[in-house]
Each structure stands twice: as C-alpha cells, then as structure tokens.
Amino acid sequence: MSLTDRRTELPASPRATRHRGSGWRDPRVIVGVVIVAGSGLLGATLLSDEDTVSVWATRDALAAGEPVRGDALARREVRFADQDDADRYVSAARPVPPGATAARDVGAGELLPRAAIATEAEPPVAEVPLRVAAEAVPLSVRPGSVVDVWVTPLPDRAAVGDAGPADLVMSGVRVLAVSHGGGAFGAATERQVVVGLDQSQESDLDEALAAIAGGDVVLVRTP
Secondary structure, eight states, X not given: OOHHHHHHTSOOOOOOOOOOOOGGGOHHHHHHHXXXXXXXXXXXXXXXXXXXXXXXXXXXXXXXXXXXXXXXXXXXXXXOSSHHXXXXXXXXXXXXXXXXXXXXXXXXXXXXXXXXXXXXXXXXXXXXXXXXXXXXXXXXXXXXXXXXXXXXXXXXXXXXXXXXXXXXXXXXXXXXXXXXXXXXXXXXXXXXXXXXXXXXXXTTHHHHHHHHHTEEEEEEEEO
C-alpha cells in the first residue's frame, strides 16, 4: 500500500462551524427585555404615586341614633378608584362634628359613610335623669335613641282594677346616657336614663316631674 493510500484512510477532519452568539445578544431579545422591565417599573411608579385618603372607620358597631364620638372611630388609609368614591366617606382630616349621631346602623370595622352621619341642630337646654325599672327600658335604647316617657300609677296608690291609664309626660326626647344599674347607682334591677329636652319640651317639665314622682316610668322607643 502506498503512502497516498494510507493518508486517504485517516478519518476526515470535523467541519468547521461558525460560533453563534448568545441569544441575549440578539437585538430583538434585548429590546423585549427593556420593554417588559420598563412596563413593570412604570406600573410600580404609578401605584406608588396614587395617594391614599384618610377616612374614619368604626371600632364597634353603631346603632341608629347613637352619638358618633372620636374614641369610637379609627383612622384608615384607603386608596379609592376616584374622588367621587372617596367623597362618600367621612374624611379623617378633622374630627367628626360635635353632636354627630348615626343616621343608620353601621357595622363594626366599616368605613363611615357621610350618609350615615346626622348632626344635631341645637344641643338640649335641659338634661333630666330618670329612674326606670330595668324591664321598663327597651333593650335597644341607648344614647341617641328617641323615646316617649310614660308614667303608670303606683300599685299601692290605685285600687285593684282601677289603676287608671298611663300618662304620656314627655314626647320625642333624646336619650343622652343609660346606666347599666348596680354599683353606686343602686340595684341592678334599675336603670338611670338621662334624657335631653329642647326649649319647647322644657316648658312642661314641672308637670312632667310631678307625674313622674307619683308613678312608675316606662320608656317607649320611637323611630
């Protein structure tokens, strides 16, 4: 075998191939990455630039007619979709107005709607404490409730079967405070209820107190 034949039997050299650059160097890939990163950064910037609004929320549930005091509220930072939504709630930029009451029931932890707040036109001109048997006070009566005050004759002052009708001595008066009985006030079977009278109601106070002294007080809650 000749030298030439021996050379032809050697394995062929591998074909040279052009080295391909990394895919990250492809301009189209780089442009796509920049667009995605830029969009994420823009979105994060927009979210951080949206201002939150400070509004009041209730700590505990409020019943209709109950006073709305500052210690019953908590400040909440809320991001609203637009200003119209924010305007539906009471801003915490300042305290609630003095004499504000709940115009309707508001649940615990709820944002306080403007529509759920009522303000008293005038403060009461007289505060009258009433001593009432526990069973003569509806369980739903609390500060802010509006009640009628009735007086029934004392049993020991009326003949059996001739007790006489009850008398309405105060109409549409607002409850300012309610004790739970016991302690310094007296037995737990009694409540002290303080009602506020406006100027027109105060004019008949002497007759109302005389009637109250001669009978048992019964409170009737009105809408």
